[in-house]
Amino acid sequence: MYFTSLPDHAAPGFDEQLHFSKFKKHNIIFNAESSYGHCDNHVGCLSFKTVLRGEEWYGVNRRRLAISPGRFLILNDDQAYSCHIHKGESTRTLSIFFKKEFASAVLHDALQHEENLLDDPFPNPEKILEFSPTLHSLESPLRLQLSGLISALETSEGGAGSIDEHLVFILHHLIGSHQSAAIHSKNVAAVKPATRAELxxxxxVARDVLHSSYMEKLDLNRISEVSCLSVPQLIRQFKAVFNTTPHRYLAEVRVRRAAELLEHTDRPVHEITWDCGFENVSSFCRAFKLAYGVQPLHLRKKGA
Incomplete structure (x- = not known):
């Protein structure tokens, strides 16, 4: 099922039970533009969340996560969460909810050897891979799959069978992202695999804090406390795994968010400066020019 608008849970007569019953029967896709939306408490199926413009906020496991363009989140089956789009900024969201039996079949196919699939082609629907509820980078292969899916949806090309084909490959990419975590964890400076995985x-968690609290006055002590890592360990291991320091990573997050606000809103530069966590307009302009080679207003004129 395909929707181009988000449901209004607060609308008079909205049947929440009927709405969520559809998620057990179908794969469901939302490709919607909205300036406001909220769902305070939902327990859903395996789902993929990203935004093509703007920001959408999720509450997961008592953590607040901001999904911005270029990032995505995977929520597990039976995962409780909340989601919000703050009033004011137009946000285009893309969410895919995978029916349990469909997801189970794809995961079974992806995680088994071909010879095993010949002997046991049909999955146990109770076995679903557990994904880590953290923000991931949206790499080019997955971007292409999502573009193909959106094109098929907007042109009604091939019907439901064609859409399911796209979803199979998208799920394979999500499984690959999950498995790549084990590869990235090898860059952690620790001997025991269990220690590397926990670090x-x-x-x-520290990286998610940088993406989701960039507008606040973040310091290393705050990030250290939330991620349960000492400041020296945080800096050392963050650099080893992500090839940059927390401070530099935060600066990149802030300037990317500022660039998006410049391109897609008419908010004044001084507002964008405060909302993206910069101390003053001068420091914002310096950081922006270092990243993009031009002053902020030049980018806005170019996009006008």
Whole structure:
């Protein structure tokens, strides 16, 4: 099922039970533009969340996660969460909810050897891979798959069978992202695999904080406290895994968010400066020119 608008849970007569019952029967895709939306408490199926413009906020496991263009989040089956789009900025969201039996079949296919699939082609629907609820980078192969899916949806090309084909390959990419975490964790400076895995998990928490609290006055002590890593360990291991320091990573997050606001809103530069966590307009302009080679207003004139 395909929707181009988000449901209004607060609308008079909205049947929440009927709405969520559809998620057990179909793969469901939302490709919607909205300036406001919220769902305070939902327990859903395996799902993929990203935005093509703007920001969408999720509450997962008592953590606040901001999804911005170029990032995505995977939520597990039966995962409780909340989601919000703040009033004011037009946001285009893309969410895919995978029916449990469909996801189970794709995961079974992706994780088994071909010879095993010949002997056991049909999955146990109760077995679903557990994904880590952290923000991931949206790499080019997955971007291409999503573009193909959107094109097929907008042109009604091939019907439901064609859409399911796209979803199979998208799920394979999500499984690859999950498996790549084990590869990235090898860059953690630790001997025991279990220690590396735990350190990597905490580093991902630190990275999520940078993406989701960029507008605040973040310091290393705050990031250290949330991720349960000492400041020296945080800096050392963050650099080893992500090839940059937390401070530099935060600066990149802030300037990318500022560039998006410049391109897609008419908000004044001084507002963007405060909302993206810069101390003053001068420091914002210096950081922006270092990243993009031009002053902020030049980018806005170019996009006008």
């Amino acid at each position: 990597y998990r905490r580093l991902c």
